[in-house]
Amino acid sequence: MPCDVCHGTRWTPEVRDGVERLVRCDCWRAEMAERHLLEARIPQRYSRCELSTFEHDTDSQRDAFRRASTFVQQFPSVDRGLLLYGPNGVGKTHLAVGILKAVMRTRGARGFFFETRELLKLVRDTYNRSVAETEMDVLGPVLKADVLVLDDLGAERTSDWVQETLGLVVNTRYNERRPTIFTSNLVDSPDSTEPRSFIYQLGSRTRSRLAEMCDWVEMHGVDMREVGPHASADAVQRWQRSSPASPDNLRKATTTSPRPKGQARATLPAGAATELRWPGGRAGNDR
Numbered sequence: 406m407p408c409d410v411c412h413g414t415r416w417t418p419e420v421r422d423g424v425e426r427l428v429r430c431d432c433w434r435a436e437m438a439e440r441h442l443l444e445a446r447i448p449q450r451y452s453r454c455e456l457s458t459f460e461h462d463t464d465s466q467r468d469a470f471r472r473a474s475t476f477v478q479q480f481p482s483v484d485r486g487l488l489l490y491g492p493n494g495v496g497k498t499h500l501a502v503g504i505l506k507a508v509m510r511t512r513g514a515r516g517f518f519f520e521t522r523e524l525l526k527l528v529r530d531t532y533n534r535s536v537a538e539t540e541m542d543v544l545g546p547v548l549k550a551d552v553l554v555l556d557d558l559g560a561e562r563t564s565d566w567v568q569e570t571l572g573l574v575v576n577t578r579y580n581e582r583r584p585t586i587f588t589s590n591l592v593d594s595p596d597s598t599e600p601r602s603f604i605y606q607l608g609s610r611t612r613s614r615l616a617e618m619c620d621w622v623e624m625h626g627v628d629m630r631e632v633g634p635h636a637s638a639d640a641v642q643r644w645q646r647s648s649p650a651s652p653d654n655l656r657k658a659t660t661t662s663p664r665p666k667g668q669a670r671a672t673l674p675a676g677a678a679t680e681l682r683w684p685g686g687r688a689g690n691d692r
């Protein structure tokens with residue numbers, strides 16, 4: 406159906422200071438945004454993730470949703486991104502994809518979604534001589550995107566190379582003031598020997614960069630993958646009582662294993678939760 410405003414020409418007259426001229430019609434902008442979204446590398450399985458379909462059952466999910474909405478409203482006048490962290494199944498990736506789509510549709514931003522592990526694999530593949538792409542062919546869009554989602558930070562086993570490559574992405578985006586939305590199920594532990602901590606996985610320099618460039622938003626919730634979507638209140642209660650991953654049981658687990666004495670907590674960024682309420686992702690359940 407041709408557009409009612411421009412009848413398919415994609416241009417529409419606009420009068421400014423008494424002078425009429427042609428400007429791009431809104432339908433053109435919408436079409437460009439949809440085209441850019443197709444190129445944004447959002448995996449098919451997240452195609453239905455929107456801000457409007459994000460389920461917020463817990464206080465931390467409601468808080469995360471508010472921050473996501475604020476980010477979208479203020480874009481591009483935002484100087485910080487978001488780091489959404491917490492256990493599996495609380496909606497971190499859903500929210501990140503919702504933000505990405507919203508800024509692309511309503512703000513005309515160019516953006517990309519990369520799963521961290523996939524990005525590292527693409528970069529690694531360029532070292533293979535049979536691949537014509539260079540490292541910078543892969544990293545260019547990642548470094549230059551108006552907004553970038555880097556999903557599941559810390560899922561890749563760490564190494565000097567992993568830390569350097571991710572450090573390059575984080576630093577470049579930080580220096581050029583391009584906001585990034587990270588998701589991660591790492592924990593913000595001050596213990597640099599804790600394998601699931603940001604410091605251990607990314608190195609302390611990148612960990613501090615992340616603190617400077619992002620608002621850290623800790624998310625807890627009902628694991629939708631365990632109780633299923635639109636679960637009844639009864640089902641949620643049963644889950645909270647029985648699952649080792651429920652906030653109640655995690656709290657118990659944390660309080661029964663005291664923190665080693667004499668260890669200072671790392672400085673948490675503004676807005677980050679000050680209590681570590683969960684011990685990290687469950688083994689064997691990355692997805």
Ligand SMILES: [Zn+2]
Binds near residue numbers: 409412415430433
């Ligand atoms: Zn039109």
